[in-house]
Each structure stands twice: as structure tokens, then as C-alpha cells.
Amino acid sequence: MRSRLFLELLLFPAFLSVQFGCSSGYARSSQQPGTSARTTMVTITDMAGRRVTLPSPEYIKRVAIQTSPQVLEAYAIGIQDKLCAVTNSVKMWKALIKVDPRLANIPATRSTNAQINIEALLQANPDVCIGGDLDMQVIESATSLPTLHITQGKPGAFFEQLKKEMSFFGLVFGKTARARAFNEYLDNLQATIRSATADLKPEKKLKVFMGYDADHLTTYGGNTFMNEWIEAAGCLNAAKAISSLGGKEGGLTNVSMEQVLAWDPDIIVIDSGNPPDLYKDAVWSKLSAVKNRTAYRLPVGVFIWNRPSCEAGAILPEWLALMAYPDRFKNMDIKSEVKRFYKDVFHFEFTDEDVRHILSPDGSNDMKR
């Protein structure tokens, strides 16, 4: 007993000094905006139309991005080194960790809508926080950190919204050239697909069903970003008639097997299981897409390709177009297109093996690392 007390007494000063060392370390770097004479402040209008005062681009050293698709936008304009807090789900993808190994150690302070660990966020010590309206309101109610709202665009205007977001990021971080490069890449890609599929009559366009979850019966309806992506690929959304609840971002809806049989889509894309399982299934095997072997597993890149991100928004329509109309894109090879995309947009070169994993995920790229 006596010796234990002695040990504790001995350790106590050491413990104190560690604590003190820590806090003083943070005190130095946590200069509140405006307190340091050297930090230049700027005032900009965020996407919700709020006037926000924040450090000028060269003084933003640490940024907390609290929505997953927008974390990817940080990579697309090349400011990933400033990330100090991210979301849970963005850390689940192997390929993104490969692009940026540092991400594995960045704290995930947001788990789901409006669920933000404020103390962890303060500990991460961001100069500015970026995210959706709800999440930013949570941060505003508890802290005085500057926040920038990424307000959802109207349904049916995904690409406009994406380009606007990219320009906004470019402005905030002083990376307007990178942002412009992305927007031009997107425009050129879409122009290429459009010109190759422009003469398709509506009745000749292939009907695509996106079937998610284990039973492949969850999909995106006509008023979702996915509908726009499918149409950007020169195809039609089998589930167009469905108006997904929420419409804006969530938009996933359950449909019945009978409804899928009634649609009898030309192309099926699933995000779990594998197409050969469908060949064996008594019901699915009767669908044209399964009979014609045009059922595919959804690729997974640095993030899943069925979420409204700058990655999937650009590359999924291209992938779909190439799968649907190979004759119209004879000079384009999806493998090199995927490679080119990550090289031009994320400035990262994937190997052939990586690309194979992205295009035919065998589960190794799925879920947790």
C-alpha cells in the first residue's frame, strides 16, 4: 500500500507535465480568428447565402469537413493536407486511404446527420468547418467556429450544384484553378457522352435499374440525383416513376420484386452480392438484363459510386454509358478512363490491379478497411 502511494506521488508531477505540455501546445496553434495580428480575415457568402468571416485562404491551416461527399471535394481541389476532422463513412474506403494514408488518423467527428462530437471537433481545432445545414447548426449552437453551409441544390440540378460547390471550395481555399479544371473535366466528359448518344431515340435508350442492398430491391426514383446520372449516360431510369421520399439527398426507396419484373430493365446494377448469384435465382434469372448478362456489380472507387459525390457524379455516368453502348464508345476503354479520371482529378495514379478492384469489386474494397 505504502509503495503504491509512493509510486503515485512519484508519477503525479510527470502526469501533470504531460497534461500541461499538451494544452500549451494547443494554445499556440489555436489562435482564434481575429486574435492574431498576422491572420488576414475575409468575408464571403456561403452556399446558404450567409455572410461568414473566416481566415483568408493562406491562413486556413485546418479544416473540418462534416459531410462525406464534400470531403472528396477537398481531394479534388488538393487541400487534403488541411483536413483535421472528417466523417465516419469517408474513412471506410480502402482506396481513399491508399490515396491519402494520413486520412486513417484524422478523427471522424460526425457519425450521421446532426450527430457531431463537439469536444472531439474542438480538439481537432479547425480554422473553419464545412458541411450540411443541419450539422453546421449543431456546431454553431455550441461553438464560435466559423462555419460554411453546403446547402443541397434543387432536385434535378445535381451537376449545376456540383460545379457550384467546386467553385465555392476553390474560392474558400484559393484553389480556383483546380476547381475550374474539375468543372471543365466534367463538362468535357458529359459533352463526349452526349454527342455519342445524342441520336438515340427515347425508345432505343436502355432502361437501367439500380438495385441496392442484399435483396437488390432498394433504388433511387425519378426525383433523385441518380436519375440525372442515368440520363447523363444516355439511359433511362427504370424507377423514374417513383418519387423518392425526401427527394433531396436520401431518396432511397424500397420496391417490390413484382415491380422489377414489370419494369424488366435492360441493365441491372447491384451493390451487394454478385451478378452470378442472379443467374441462379429463380426469379431474377427471368429478367432480360440477367439473361443477357448485362447485370453488373456497382464499382467502388475512393467512395461508393451511388452517393452524390464529385467522384461518382463524374465517373458513374461515363461507366454506365460505356457498359450500355459499347459500340458507340469503341475508342474509349473504361480501364484507362478510370485511371485518367483519378490521375486528372485526384492527382493520384492507381495501378492496373487497383483499377481492376474498382471495376469488379470482389468485396475486398467493400465496407471497412
Added chain:
Amino acid sequence: MKKHPVLVNSALIAVPLAAMAISIFFGKYQATPRDILSILISRLWPEVGRSPSPMLEVALLHVRLPRVLLAMLVGMSLSISGASYQGLFRNPLVSSHILGVASGASFGAAIAILYSAPPIVVQLSAFCFGLLAVGIALAISSLYRTSSTLTLVLVGMITTAFFSSLVSYLTYTADANLKLPAIVFWLMGSLSAASLKNLEFAIVPMAVGITALLAIRWRINVLSMGEDEAKALGINTGRLRFMIVLCCTLITSASVCVSGVIGWIGLIIPHFARMIVGPDHKALLPACLSIGGVYLLLVDNLARTLTNAEIPLGILTGIIGAPVFAYLLTRGERWS
């Protein structure tokens, strides 16, 4: 009502059969009644009829028919187990989920969904955790010296609360983009993935449990008079109680694992049935089978045909059921 038992009994048999027959003709896959009939005939007498389209045949025989049968079976299972529990616990407010079977099954399904398991594993996991939750409730209640049914109800609430918290934890940690919708849809209940495989999976435990409950249904009368009276009549109440719990757990786990959580039926159908045939379990249990089956079948028909998307069953059973039964209960006094 009790003046015409023959009339009531024949209605209880005829209405489910008619409801099933009519339900076959409604669905999202467009087909004329004529085509549907010719498929059914060609199946029964291959030499006579000819199937008009192989696709319609699949839609009808592999999707719609199993779904109609499953809706019937799930409705039957939930209401008969609700009625049995209400008799066993002598409490009109308990339902088929009282011992934690639904929250146990939800946990089993959620964890399987989280690990991207194929549908059959999700089902199996839901089934096993449903059984496990009730097993835990029984094990804990056996630790207490008193063997009152009240203890069992309380322990059931404890396991329910425990597993619900686990489910909340899983939904909280589940990735909002990938797994959360699947878990939420499951928790709201749906037969959208109904197939012959599902039917084969569920029908055996359901048939065994329902048959056993029907066979011992007169003893539930004795139990519902109270434990002392039952013992005085020479009935081993402990064993009987275990038997009832076992059967109910078997059939409710089997239904929850194919349909997700569907509330309300196991609570309210027994009351409705009691208004028609009276409190005698000999008549009550078969009546529950009929009414519960028809009720869920009709609600599921709406769920699959009202819109192009599916409407979760858990939502409809409550939204349609609550006002209807509230109205019926006000009239109930006259009947009893």
C-alpha cells in the same frame, strides 16, 4: 353474433379463402384475369392450359403467390400468438412481441445487414436472435423464486429494452449511406422480398407452432382462470406455460424473420376476434387465424399496389388499423 355460430364459422373459413383468391389478381405486374387464370390452369392441368408468358408466370407463381401466402401466414402467426399470450399472461395489453422476440430478431437482422450478409443469412440471424431473446427472458425468469407470470412479463420487457438499445446502437453506427436504409426498412416491416424460398423457410416452424397451439388451446382457458385454479384441476402449469411460449416464439420468430417488425396485429386482432366469437380460446384461436391472416393480407395488398414504391407494412397496419379498430371498439360493447 353467438346466435349464429354456423354462419360465423363459415364466414371465418370463407373470407380468407376469398381474400386470397382475389389478391392473386392484383399487383404491379400488369396482367388480365384471363391470363392469370390460364397460368393457374396450365399449372394444375398441364394438358389443358397454356401459359401466355413465362415472365408473367414467374411474377405470379414465384413472387405474387408466395407473397399472398406469406402475408396470410404472418398475419395468422402474429395474431394467434398474441391471443395465446393474452390468455397465458391474463393481460389484455400484451402482444406477440412481449417476450422480446421482435427486438431480438431486429438485432439479429441489423447485425447481419451491417456485415453485408446475403438475405438468407439475414433471415437466419433474425430467427436465431428472436429465439435467443426469448430464451434469455426465460432463463432470467427462472432465476427468480416466484414463478408468477408477472415476472415473465417484466423480464420480457427487460430483454426487449436490452435488444432495442443494441439495435439503436447499430443504427447509430451504421453507415448512413449504405446500411442504414436497409436496417430502417427492415425495422418498419415489409414483404417486398417475399419468394418461394422465404415461404419454404417460414412455413415449417409456423405450421408446427400453430398446430401445437391449436391442439392445446382449451388448456389456455384453464390457465387464464389463474394459476391456482389450473393447478387444482391437475394441470402442470409450468410445463404448459413453457409449451405455449415455445410455440409462440417459434411462429413469431419465423414471421419476423421474413417480414421484419410488424406491430399492432398481435395486440389488436385477438380483441377483435373476441368481440366476434367470445373469450373461449377454443373458438378464439381459430378465429384469430382467420381474421389476422385476412387483415395482414389486405394491408399488404395495399402496400404493394398503392404506389410504384413499397409502403412499409409497419406504417400501414397502424395507420389503417388504429382508426378502424378504435371505431370497432366503440361498437364492441354492444356485441359482447
